[in-house]
Amino acid sequence: MRTKTKYIPVPSNAILPERDAAREPVLECVNLGIMLGGIKAVDNFNLTVGRTEIVGLIGPNGAGKTTVFNLLTKVYHPTTGTILLNGKDTHGMTTVQVNRAGIARTFQNIRLFKNLSVADNVKAAMNNDMRYNMLSAILRLPGYRREEIAAHRRALKLLSIFDMQNMADVPAGSLPYGAQRRLEIVRALATNPCLLLLDEPAAGMNPSETAELLDSIRKVHEMFQIAIILIEHDMSLVMNICDGICVLNFGQVIAKGTPDEIQSNPAVIEAYLGRRKE
Amino acid sequence: MTMKRLINLKRTEARRIFITYSAVVIAYVIFQVMSSSGFLSSSMRGMLVPICAYMVMAVSLNLVVGISGELSLGHAGFMSIGAFSGVASAILMQSTITNAPVRLALAMIVGAIFAAIAGFLIGIPVLRLKGDYLAIVTLAFGEIIKSILNNFYFGVDAQGLHFSMLTDTTRLLKGGRLIIRGPMGISGIMKIATFPMGFILVMISLMVVFNLVNSRSGRAFMAIRDDRIAAESIGLDITKYKMMAFVTSAALAGAAGALFAMNYSTIVANKFDFNTSILILVFVVLGGQGNMLGSIIAAAALTVLPEKLRGFSDYRMLLYAIILIVTMLGTNNAEIREFFTKLNPFRRKEEA
Numbered sequence: 001m002r003t004k005t006k007y008i009p010v011p012s013n014a015i016l017p018e019r020d021a022a023r024e025p026v027l028e029c030v031n032l033g034i035m036l037g038g039i040k041a042v043d044n045f046n047l048t049v050g051r052t053e054i055v056g057l058i059g060p061n062g063a064g065k066t067t068v069f070n071l072l073t074k075v076y077h078p079t080t081g082t083i084l085l086n087g088k089d090t091h092g093m094t095t096v097q098v099n100r101a102g103i104a105r106t107f108q109n110i111r112l113f114k115n116l117s118v119a120d121n122v123k124a125a126m127n128n129d130m131r132y133n134m135l136s137a138i139l140r141l142p143g144y145r146r147e148e149i150a151a152h153r154r155a156l157k158l159l160s161i162f163d164m165q166n167m168a169d170v171p172a173g174s175l176p177y178g179a180q181r182r183l184e185i186v187r188a189l190a191t192n193p194c195l196l197l198l199d200e201p202a203a204g205m206n207p208s209e210t211a212e213l214l215d216s217i218r219k220v221h222e223m224f225q226i227a228i229i230l231i232e233h234d235m236s237l238v239m240n241i242c243d244g245i246c247v248l249n250f251g252q253v254i255a256k257g258t259p260d261e262i263q264s265n266p267a268v269i270e271a272y273l274g275r276r277k278e
Numbered sequence: 279m280t281m282k283r284l285i286n287l288k289r290t291e292a293r294r295i296f297i298t299y300s301a302v303v304i305a306y307v308i309f310q311v312m313s314s315s316g317f318l319s320s321s322m323r324g325m326l327v328p329i330c331a332y333m334v335m336a337v338s339l340n341l342v343v344g345i346s347g348e349l350s351l352g353h354a355g356f357m358s359i360g361a362f363s364g365v366a367s368a369i370l371m372q373s374t375i376t377n378a379p380v381r382l383a384l385a386m387i388v389g390a391i392f393a394a395i396a397g398f399l400i401g402i403p404v405l406r407l408k409g410d411y412l413a414i415v416t417l418a419f420g421e422i423i424k425s426i427l428n429n430f431y432f433g434v435d436a437q438g439l440h441f442s443m444l445t446d447t448t449r450l451l452k453g454g455r456l457i458i459r460g461p462m463g464i465s466g467i468m469k470i471a472t473f474p475m476g477f478i479l480v481m482i483s484l485m486v487v488f489n490l491v492n493s494r495s496g497r498a499f500m501a502i503r504d505d506r507i508a509a510e511s512i513g514l515d516i517t518k519y520k521m522m523a524f525v526t527s528a529a530l531a532g533a534a535g536a537l538f539a540m541n542y543s544t545i546v547a548n549k550f551d552f553n554t555s556i557l558i559l560v561f562v563v564l565g566g567q568g569n570m571l572g573s574i575i576a577a578a579a580l581t582v583l584p585e586k587l588r589g590f591s592d593y594r595m596l597l598y599a600i601i602l603i604v605t606m607l608g609t610n611n612a613e614i615r616e617f618f619t620k621l622n623p624f625r626r627k628e629e630a
């Protein structure tokens with residue numbers, strides 16, 4: 001059941017990276033919770049993300065990480081709590097509206113438009129920036145040509161961040177696994193997000209691909225100056241790239257802090273390795 | 279290296295569009311020459327316009343089924359709305375617009391508009407449904423349209439237009455004309471549909487569908503078809519694009535209906551029943567979802583086939599069914615398909 005949420009001011013003790021401290025956070029989750037299949041899949045989730053912060057969201061399998069993304073993108077509506085995007089309550093918004101407001105995501109189980117070409121996957125995500133109408137498409141008016149050419153150029157430029165520009169005409173479904181994951185990131189970027197959610201982008205990649213991905217994410221972060229939340233099981237990636245890390249277990253936040261703090265946190269070690277037998 | 283071996287989508291697509299247009303033009307020229315030089319039997323000549331109409335029906339349904347990924351079982355309903363509104367408007371225009379091709383074109387536009395409005399109104403509830411539910415509701419819609427038109431009376435006299443339902447209560451003045459007569463449909467239609475006009479309509483529908491598919495709207499249709507959740511995540515308005523495909527498809531079907539109806543002197547609502555909807559769906563499935571040339575060939579072949587099988591009298595429909603089943607198995611079997619692609623002279627080496 002959906003309960004009405006109302007604006008709750010976020011406690012100001014949120015830790016933001018120094019560069020973001022003076023600016024309004026891009027995302028604030030307050031007391032977020034949801035019941036799924038009779039369990040509290042996410043409970044009392046609080047997180048503040050700075051303008052240009054990279055946040056790692058980690059935790060064992062089934063901890064509720066993907067569910068947090070589904071809450072942020074309105075695939076699920078929270079049972080309790082508030083999500084503020086750029087200071088605005090997203091209550092009652094749809095997935096489409098949240099995307100237009102600035103959240104873009106990738107999926108843990110890749111969800112590409114398999115029968116579309118790589119370039120078309122990216123251009124589909126630029127749809128809301130395009131203006132020409134149905135009639136100019138059918139009659140191939142100049143507006144159609146101009147915007148299509150511009151969109152294609154931009155798609156190639158975005159693809160080139162991940163060194164994929166020469167795959168533009170290949171059907172997305174026939175890409176190798178790693179390239180599919182990278183294409184999902186490009187597609188998300190094409191919607192001009194201010195917050196990018198990456199759900200296990202390195203899953204199934206080999207170490208050299210993962211290293212390349214790390215560079216690409218850094219590049220994206222530098223180029224677009226956006227906030228990123230990263231769900232990842234590859235600890236070297238998370239520890240390398242994140243400003244802050246949030247650890248979930250059984251739907252609860254069990255630790256928050258910088259990579260160094262998290263690595264030495266006993267609760268985190270216990271969640272990952274299990275309690276030592278006394 | 280592996281990338282180079284993969285199909286270049288854009289070029290294949292452009293070539294496929296070019297082949298489709300050329301095939302239609304060549305077929306038109308051949309049949310037009312044969313028809314005017316007396317090589318065609320009169321039964322074949324009479325089928326040229328219906329074949330064009332069915333081609334448009336198949337192409338337009340393919341936009342919904344193949345491109346947009348929705349199973350619609352009521353496409354004949356839009357055809358019948360187009361047929362009745364188109365013919366009725368042609369009769370009303372008979373004295374003012376004496377040029378037959380112009381009147382036919384206007385009637386097709388009227389048919390398209392009425393069918394588009396119906397498509398929009400039906401789309402509002404229907405497009406919220408998914409998969410089987412959508413199929414069932416569109417099926418019901420086709421039947422509802424049929425029974426409404428079977429009970430619809432429409433006439434014109436000096437005082438203007440008159441409508442009534444169930445029984446004829448239009449009470450027309452002397453000199454008035456009852457145009458739509460319930461289950462009797464419309465009779466005394468001037469047969470102004472021509473093969474060239476049918477050809478033009480086929481070309482227009484191909485242009486509409488191809489250009490739409492290769493635009494931002496077409497990308498949206500196919501993105502939503504391939505993955506609805508991902509489409510929402512990149513901000514695509516699902517309902518808007520489903521509606522756009524559905525209404526465009528309905529409008530083309532309406533124009534086809536008007537063309538079809540004006541090839542006969544009498545038209546009744548029962549002509550556009552569930553069987554017709556299924557027949558059109560068979561064209562689409564047989565020709566391949568999303569494959570417009572396939573739809574066109576299937577529509578032509580399956581319209582001509584029952585005629586050609588007439589010699590087998592009693593076994594006609596049995597043979598027809600067997601041919602259908604064999605073709606379906608053939609076109610859907612990967613190995614057989616591969617065999618045919620190997621025979622394809624246009625195939626490029628990389629595609630292997």
Ligand SMILES: Nc1ncnc2c1ncn2[C@@H]1O[C@H](COP(=O)(O)OP(=O)(O)OP(=O)(O)O)[C@@H](O)[C@H]1O
Pocket residue numbers: 036037041059060061062063064065066067068108
């Ligand atoms: N739609 C649903 N219905 C019922 N239960 C669900 C649903 N979605 C998630 N859950 C449950 O919620 C819990 C959290 O799932 P979630 O997918 O968020 O985990 P995760 O942290 O992403 O795990 P993983 O690392 O395996 O991806 C799990 O126990 C899962 O079974």
Ligand SMILES: [Mg+2]
Pocket residue numbers: 065066067108
């Ligand atoms: Mg997950």
